[in-house]
Amino acid sequence: MFATAIIVFREVLEMAVVVGVILAAAEGAPGRGRWVGLGIAGGVLGASLVAAFAEKISDLASGMGQEYFNTAILGFAALLIGWTVVWMKSHGREMAAKLKATGKAVAAGEAPLHMLAVVVGLAVLREGAEAVLFVYGVILSDKEGPMAVVAGTALGLGGGAAVGFALYLGLLKVSARHLFGVTSTLLALLASGMAAQAAGYLVAAGALPGIIDPLWDSSWLLSNDAVMGRLLSVLVGYQDHPSALQVLTYAATLAAILGLAKRIEKTATVARA
């Protein structure tokens, strides 16, 4: 039961972190719960489909289907998150004014919640499919009774949800004045990490060179195998021995999001002045 719980927990950790950050970013936005819920439900449905067609996906692109599939999902999610951050920045002043008026933090305001719902759905779909496959395998192998499988899965899911919720609560502790800045920065880092991961999958598929691989190795300091390393890898894209291509992708994505956001913020200020 505990072995099942641990693996399910590991597989759902990434989506839990994504949902936690998005919940915080959309704090106070009307309809947030409904959209995030919709994203999770869609993601679960998608994960089951992906798991059911795992063999087909794997066979695509001369056996490199999984790599391209992950690249596409991660790339799309990074794009949507990046776009959301730019949107948040361009509406930052309005939100600050609203905050003054109502005294309530409205981080993303009426941010494109449907877009964030899609991001939630993609995160659940990608990692959830692996969890579904794993649990399916445990059921097939008949090594554990059905009750133990259900209990283990529930424990793992619960653990993941707890981490996501703790992250969300932790972010809400950030003063209302800074919540907007903190969550938009976190989202930008999350998107950059996803883009770097996507680049890693392209290297794995043999489509791109790693250039210098690895560029460094800091696994002695903080390994991606450790819980903290795993959390940071999801949250800010920490890799203990990344290829130069991943580092470049990370930097380029971050620069593009922040650069675009800054430019839009400036024009918005000038326009209102």
Added chain:
Amino acid sequence: MRPALLCALLIGLASPALAEEPNTYHLSLKDHHFVPDMIEAPADSKLVLIIKNEDPTPDEFDSTQLRREKVIPPGKEITVLVGPLKPGSYKFVGEYHEDTAKGVLLVK
């Protein structure tokens, strides 16, 4: 000989891509163990790992050291490209049966 077979044979002869790459290593997952569970490979070369899952349940080839993660459906074969690598030992596991499915890639 059937024409289709002949065609396949001719294409096979003409296309070097279909020939097995150098430094290709075959492994299988059997009763949730890697067979073999140790591979020796040269440093600074591209390596091709072909892993067949002979178990009736899915597994996931996973190695943080090699930075690879790939699902192996039951009865299927996956290809994992790695390297060029520095000398050292790189651990990998079948993530869904981590207690038994353990292996190491020794790069010399």
